[in-house]
Amino acid sequence: MTTSDASTSEVAPDKPRRQYDxxxxxFNEVPKKWRKFYRHWGGPGDKxxxxxxxxxxxxxxxxxxxxxxxxxxxxxxxxxxxMIVVEGPDDHFIAEVIF
Amino acid sequence: xxxxxxxxSIQRWIEMCPQGYLENTVYGRGPDxxxxxxxxxxxxxxxxxxxSTVQLVVGERCALAASSGLINxxxxxxxxxxxxxxxxxxxxxxxxxxxxxxxxxxxxxxxEDTVQEHANPNLVKFAEVLLEKVGNGDFLAGVVGQNxxxxxxxxxxxxxxxxxxxxxxxxxxxxLSGTIADERRHVGFGENRxxxxxxxxxxxxxxxxxxxxxxxxYMLATFADAFSGPQVQPAEPPTGExxxxxxxxxxxxxxxxxxVLSNTxxxxxxxxxDRIGLEYQSPPVPA
Numbered sequence: 144m145t146t147s148d149a150s151t152s153e154v155a156p157d158k159p160r161r162q163y164d165x166x167x168x169x170f171n172e173v174p175k176k177w178r179k180f181y182r183h184w185g186g187p188g189d190k191x192x193x194x195x196x197x198x199x200x201x202x203x204x205x206x207x208x209x210x211x212x213x214x215x216x217x218x219x220x221x222x223x224x225x226m227i228v229v230e231g232p233d234d235h236f237i238a239e240v241i242f
Numbered sequence: 243x244x245x246x247x248x249x250x251s252i253q254r255w256i257e258m259c260p261q262g263y264l265e266n267t268v269y270g271r272g273p274d275x276x277x278x279x280x281x282x283x284x285x286x287x288x289x290x291x292x293x294s295t296v297q298l299v300v301g302e303r304c305a306l307a308a309s310s311g312l313i314n315x316x317x318x319x320x321x322x323x324x325x326x327x328x329x330x331x332x333x334x335x336x337x338x339x340x341x342x343x344x345x346x347x348x349x350x351x352x353x354e355d356t357v358q359e360h361a362n363p364n365l366v367k368f369a370e371v372l373l374e375k376v377g378n379g380d381f382l383a384g385v386v387g388q389n390x391x392x393x394x395x396x397x398x399x400x401x402x403x404x405x406x407x408x409x410x411x412x413x414x415x416x417x418l419s420g421t422i423a424d425e426r427r428h429v430g431f432g433e434n435r436x437x438x439x440x441x442x443x444x445x446x447x448x449x450x451x452x453x454x455x456x457x458x459x460y461m462l463a464t465f466a467d468a469f470s471g472p473q474v475q476p477a478e479p480p481t482g483e484x485x486x487x488x489x490x491x492x493x494x495x496x497x498x499x500x501x502v503l504s505n506t507x508x509x510x511x512x513x514x515x516d517r518i519g520l521e522y523q524s525p526p527v528p529a
Contacts, residue, residue, distance in 0.1 A: 172423040174257045186485065199513070200433055201426035220258075221423070222430025223249045240517055242437035 150207040150217045150228075160210040163194045170203075173220045180206050181221060191235040199238055200224045211236055246434055247320030255327040255427075263423050270338040270420045275413035277345050292346050294403075296360035297468070298339040301396060304369035306332040308388040311376040315384060324431050331424040338417050362467055368392075368460035371453060382439055383450050389432025390514050391457045397425045398507045402499075405484050406491045429514070437518040444519075451523045458511065459525035462504060469500035 165179040173181060182204045184197050191197065194207045201222035211217070215228040217238060224240050231237035264270070281287045309328040316322045340353065348356050372387040404418040440447065484491040489502040512522040 171263045172258065172426065174262060186487065199517075200430050203426065219430070222426040223246075224430050224434055225246070240433065240437075242434060242441075242518075 150205075150209075150211060150215050160212070161193065162209050163192070163207070165206055165208055172203075177220055180208075181219075182206060193236075196226075196228055196236045196238045198222060198224060198226065200240060205238070216241070247318065247324075250320055250324035250327070250431065252323060252327060258427075259327075259331070259424070264420055267416075267420065269341040270334070270417040271413045272416060275416060277342075277413060278411055281411065282347070288346055292343060292348060292356065293360045294468070295339055295342050295346065296357050297362055297365055297464070299336060299343065299357060300361045300365050300369065301392070302332055302335040302339055304372060305388065305392055305396070306336055307369075308372055308376045308384060308392070311373070312381060312384045312388065315376070315379045315381040317381060321435060324435075328428055328431070331428070335421050335424070338421070342414065342417065362464050364460045364463035364467060368457050368464065371456045371460065375453060382436065382443060382446050383453055385432055385436050385439075386450050386518075386520070387453055387457060389428050390436070390518070391454055391461075391511065393425055393428045393432060394510050394514055395461055395507050397422065397429060398503065398510060400425065402486050402491070402503055402506075405486045408484065433514060433518055440519045447520060451520055454511070454515065454520070455523035455525055458508070458523070461507070462525060465500050465504050469496040 167178050168182040170178050170181045170183060184202050184204045189204070191204065192206075193210045195204050196211060196217060197204055198219040198221070201219060201224070203219060203221050205217050205219055207215075207217070211228050213228055213230050213236070216225060217228060218225050226238035226240045228236050229239055266273070277291075281291055306329065309325050309332050313322050313325045313329065316325055343353065343356065344350065372384070372392060375383040375387055400418050400422045404415050404422060407415040407418070440450075487502055487506050489498055491499065494502070508522075515522050
């Protein structure tokens with residue numbers, strides 16, 4: 144992970160990924176330069192973007208500056224877990240923890 | 243594994259916690275925030291707040307004893323270092339919830355008597371099951387009991403309390419939001435550290451699952467006690483929705499509150515235990 148994103152990818156690119164401008168949402172549980180990559184989760188009714196995935200360990204939404212794809216790896220700084228993105232139901236991604 | 247553990251530095255903890263979300267707080271809340279007069283002026287509400295806060299103090303004292311006890315049992319220095327930060331987190335939680343008791347009018351000389359009077363016996367037994375493992379130096383069982391079971395329960399209870407208090411008591415809600423942020427690290431450590439250790443020591447599974455079963459029994463009994471009997475309603479009900487996993491806490495009955503809390507915690511237990519290779523065990527008899 145670099146300071147420009149919260150995700151890394153080992154997936155071969157097939158088509159260009161949509162880019163997202165991330166703003167801070169008031170999440171203050173990580174050092175300032177990382178805050179825009181996370182937001183509080185609003186529960187099951189919270190509609191996730193294609194650049195977002197909920198950390199299954201600590202229930203924080205991890206946000207990427209680019210569209211996520213299955214196989215991408217994401218890092219949750221609030222609970223320090225690493226996970227891999229998989230396609231979930233209802234057109235949103237879910238994350239599986241990597242031990 | 244070494245790479246994962248290297249994240250748990252004291253420096254990172256300082257940047258995230260004291261220099262982050264706790265900056266400019268006093269006992270975990272805003273410097274000018276106070277308990278609402280509606281609670282302080284109403285004896286029934288004040289006593290109910292004292293009683294529920296005592297349970298938080300009891301739980302956090304257990305977490306403090308467990309996390310500090312596990313430092314010497316930890317097999318590597320990164321884990322010891324993380325548990326040192328967790329020990330300070332838990333000590334802070336004990337302090338902020340104890341301070342809330344003082345804010346609610348408990349006199350310092352009466353603190354221990356107040357804790358003794360209100361502590362739920364089932365919660366005390368829940369703590370004893372965990373602390374026996376810690377006392378025996380059992381790192382694997384101790385971390386599962388502390389960072390998966392106890393912290394998993396605390397995480398959900400704090401979220402419920404924060405949701406319920408956002409409108410009625412912002413001061414308490416702010417105190418809770420800082421403790422929830424701490425709990426994220428603790429459950430993260432529990433899953434990430436123990437996930438690999440359970441795979442290395444499958445022979446430990448039955449003993450750990452039995453501990454989880456016992457702790458779950460006493461946890462559910464504590465919830466049942468908390469929501470039984472007459473409930474104290476706020477003088478002014480909240481005007482907005484306080485949604486917690488599909489239940490509006492502003493209008494929910496005690497039975498509905500107990501159900502959503504128990505179901506949420508048990509659901510989380512099952513998921514977390516499954517992720518680290520353990521199978522959730524239902525309590526032996528309905529609590």
